[in-house]
Amino acid sequence: MDPAVLSVRGLRLYYGTRKGIVRAVDGVSFDLGRGETLAVVGESGCGKSSLARAVIRLLPRNVHTYEGQITLDGQDVMKLSDEEFRRSVQWTRVSMVFQGAQNSLNPVLKVGFQIAEPLMIHKGMPKEEAIAEARKYLRMVGVHESFADRYPFELSGGMKQRAVIAMALITRPQIVILDEPTSALDVITQANIMNLLKTIKSEWGLSYIFITHDIALSSELADKVAVMYAGQIVELASADEFYTNPQHPYAQKLMASVPSLRGDKKLEFIPGAPPSLINPPPGCRFHPRCPYAMDVCREREPPEVEVKSGHAV
Incomplete structure (x- = not known):
């Protein structure tokens, strides 16, 4: 891979709520190379979507802390x-491609106008020219250009998702953040969307940050994998290394919970529930659920260990 197009160091995003400070992203660091896909995996509520929003700076009003380095x-x-x-x-x-295409499109605006809007806002392109460009991008993602003149309710779920992808691509960005891009889609449509994303990445040399809770799906696109737990990245490795040799106990449990075609494999589950991001446990945040927890795990946060080049826990 080429040198990193994106480098994140010590990124923190905390929200202020009535109950306290939510540490949604707490000291996250990673690099993303050109033409590379980083899959960010973990349970719901671990901070994946907050990480995506922190990178693109789409922040809610109740932000308490937003700091770190994004290069x-x-x-x-x-x-x-x-x-x-x-x-x-x-x-x-x-x-960014947001989670749930059903909610990403304005129901009272035509699809073509919505796809063209980034060009009008960010590039200053005239409306007619921008909508003509939107038609080209609809064709590129496999939707007939006539659907540019239709409203979102007239499109199927898969077509809406393709339209949202076209909207994210129309300004020719270097990086596209994919937040659960196939959620709420049937298996066939999901496979078609993943194939489309792979083709675009290959042809354009795009870099992706792929947010998902589906470990099996992440393997379709990932070059590297970051495992998030309670607002922190607990393991970062190449895809080949992670899927064959996960090291962190949480990552091992995640992999053990993925169904296999081998009938003799017994699925495992992770006992307990993820900790509160308002009051996370001291030391290692996984220790209340970890089968290998020791006294030191409850007292001190473990230092980052490089297992081998490009694989850190």
Whole structure:
């Protein structure tokens, strides 16, 4: 892979709530190479979507803490004001496919206009020219261009998802964040969407951050895998290394919970529930559920250990 197009160091995103401070992303670091896919996996509520929003700076109003370093092509974009970031990064260099295409499209606006909107807002392109471009991108993702003149309710779930992908691609970004891009789709449509994403990545040299709770699905696209637990990355490895040799107890349990075609494999489950992100346990955050927990795990947060080059736990 080429040198990292995106480098994240010590990223934190905390939310202020009536019950306390939610540590949704707590000291996350990773690199993303050009043409590379980083799959971010973990249970629901572990901070995956918050990590995605932190990278593209789509933040809610109740943000308490937003800090760290995000370097895009050598530029520390955390130093940019919100307006500068919106103008020069958001949807121009980094775009996002949101979870649930059903909710990503405005029901009262035509599909073509919505796909074209990023060009009008971020590139200053005239409306007619932008909509003509939107028709091209609909064709590219496998939807007939006539659907540009229709409303979202007239499209199937798979077609809506393709339209949302076209919207994310239309500004020709370097990085696309995919937040559960196949959720709520049937298996056949899911496979078609994954094949489309693979083709686009190959032809364009795009980099993806692929957010998913589905370990098996992540293997379809991943070059690297980051395992998140309670707001932190607990394991980061190449896809080949992770799927064959996970090291962190949580990652091992995740892999053991994936069904196999081998009938003799017994599925495992992870006992207990994920900890509160308002009041996470001291030490290793997985220790209340870990079969290997020792006293030191309850007292001190374990240091990062490099198992081998490119594989850290």
